[in-house]
Amino acid sequence: MNTVMIITSMLVVAAVGIVVGFGLGIFGEKFKVEVDEKEAAVREALPGNNCGACGFAGCDAMAKAIASGQAAVNGCPVGGDGVAALIADIMGVQAEAADKKVAYVRCSGTCDATKAKYNYSGIKDCRMATVVPGAGDKACSVGCMGFGSCVQACEFDAIHVVNGVAVVDKDACKACGKCIDACPQKLIQLVPYKQDTFVRCVNKDKGPAVKAVCSNGCIGCTLCTKQCKFDAIHMDGGVAVIDYSKCKNCGLCAAVCPAKVIQHPKAEQLREAIAKKKAADAAKKKAELEAAKAAEAAEAPKTEA
Structure with a gap:
């Protein structure tokens, strides 16, 4: 190969490179994506x-x-x-304060409260266990299975299974909703962070049927609905449901719940206060009756001997 051919080849390659580069420059400018x-x-x-x-x-x-x-x-x-x-x-705008939300598991069917139908030794995954007859080994077929699919879905270590039931750490929860999607029982919902009152059951069966499978379940007595002054709790079938937009977190519904399925941080104190008031009212009524009887006896004419 002589020098002329080498030089010619180099010039051709250079020319092609220039043309291609020029074309890419034009197309790049014409079709470039504007970055906001x-x-x-x-x-x-x-x-x-x-x-x-x-x-x-x-x-x-x-x-x-x-x-x-x-x-x-x-x-x-x-x-x-x-x-x-x-x-x-x-x-360049003003950020409005958002209503913070957290996930909540509507179940109190712990290992101590609900009966086991059989010994389950399969895959520890709630979604896989749904194909097992009865949807898991717990007697309550609508409650938390306790295998932790929600735990695996959470990226923030905000939910753990405690005594057979998933429990959310509200301060660690970011309300991403992945645990909601992972729960085949649809027990998890996003609730206001400031909410303190919850019904820890979704079983809509009648009281005797609920108690047969879980000692912590809602028995549908409706005492909570009668106690609420804000029209914030209603019955859905045999289970109480709270309207968080109306609930004032007074805790009175939890105080009168005989099954103790309604959660409130001051439920025990409220129960004691109600019991004391009932005792005081009963004592007052008894004293009034005794006073009335004594007055009647004093006013009655005495018979002479």
């Missing part, structure tokens, strides 16, 4: 869990929605108020 600086900044502020709790496919979609005004700056439940404040600063 606000969107990029919002994406950087988001925690990056891609949990979907915000209602979007992931943090990228959420950032795009916020930057375009289609989502609120406080729309990320995982990030909370801190992330909302950062995004609000990026977007």
